[in-house]
Amino acid sequence: MTTRRKPVPxxxxxxxxxxxRLLRASLLLCVGLASLASADACAxxxxxxxxxxxxxxxxxxxxxxxxxxxxxxxxxxxxxxxLELRDFKEGRRSDPRMSPIAAGLSxxxxxxxxDYFAAQKPAPVTVKxxxxxxxxxQKKAADTLCTMCHLGEFKGQNEIPRVAGQYxxxxxxxxxxxxxxxxxxxxxxxxxxxxxLSDQDIENLAAYIANLx
Numbered sequence: 001m002t003t004r005r006k007p008v009p010x011x012x013x014x015x016x017x018x019x020x021r022l023l024r025a026s027l028l029l030c031v032g033l034a035s036l037a038s039a040d041a042c043a044x045x046x047x048x049x050x051x052x053x054x055x056x057x058x059x060x061x062x063x064x065x066x067x068x069x070x071x072x073x074x075x076x077x078x079x080x081x082x083l084e085l086r087d088f089k090e091g092r093r094s095d096p097r098m099s100p101i102a103a104g105l106s107x108x109x110x111x112x113x114x115d116y117f118a119a120q121k122p123a124p125v126t127v128k129x130x131x132x133x134x135x136x137x138q139k140k141a142a143d144t145l146c147t148m149c150h151l152g153e154f155k156g157q158n159e160i161p162r163v164a165g166q167y168x169x170x171x172x173x174x175x176x177x178x179x180x181x182x183x184x185x186x187x188x189x190x191x192x193x194x195x196x197l198s199d200q201d202i203e204n205l206a207a208y209i210a211n212l213x
Contacts, residue, residue, distance in 0.1 A: 044111075045112070045119050047112040048111075048112035048114070048115050051109055052117065055073070055113070058097065059071070059072070062117075062120040064122065064123040068169040071166060071170045072165065072166055072167065074121060075118070076118060077118060077156045077159070077162055078115050079114070079158045079159045080114075081113065081114035082110050082114040084185075085105060085110040087185045088102035125165060125166075125167055125210065127168055127211050129207035129208075133208075134211055135208075136204040136208075137204035137207050137208025137209065141209070144193055144196075144197075146205075149189070163209050164209060165212060165213045166209065172203060172206045175190075175197065176199075178190040178194045
């Protein structure tokens with residue numbers, strides 16, 4: 001008796017399937033965020049500036065971190081910043097430094113901080129990467145449909161973060177955390193994307209994205 005093999009999807013079919021999964025995950029996330037549609041209306045950037053004093057110790061003045069262990073917050077989308085602070089506070093995302101800080105924040109604190117940092121201008125970072133690595137990262141970004149969510153130039157939108165000009169070390173860590181399921185607060189979208197990435201793919205993507213100022 002012979003066993004029938006399942007048909008192997010073509011490259012185009014696999015790409016469409018991946019695109020469909022990304023759309024489905026994005027729609028689920030949007031549904032979950034519907035209750036936050038008017039959240040930005042009560043945010044106060046001026047109040048956020050006063051509250052951000054303690055943030056500067058790690059994230060730098062006005063959210064421009066000088067330490068690659070800490071992400072640049074300046075210019076990040078306000079919705080994303082608010083949601084991440086909320087996830088740290090409620091335990092959906094964990095970090096030994098951020099979790100205790102977020103635990104003491106009120107919803108208004110988080111809205112104000114998010115609005116303040118979103119209004120700041122990100123300072124360019126110096127990234128060492130050769131042209132071949134950057135080109136490889138650009139090709140991998142196109143293959144994995146990154147800009148479908150992060151938009152062109154990786155500027156981000158709403159709950160999707162801006163990653164352009166972010167420290168490559170931080171990008172590498174987050175992609176590996178998604179791949180290893182150490183970070184799971186994204187409705188499964190990034191986990192799905194990263195599971196097929198090699199360490200070299202991740203390094204290339206980080207080099208490319210970090211160079212987008």
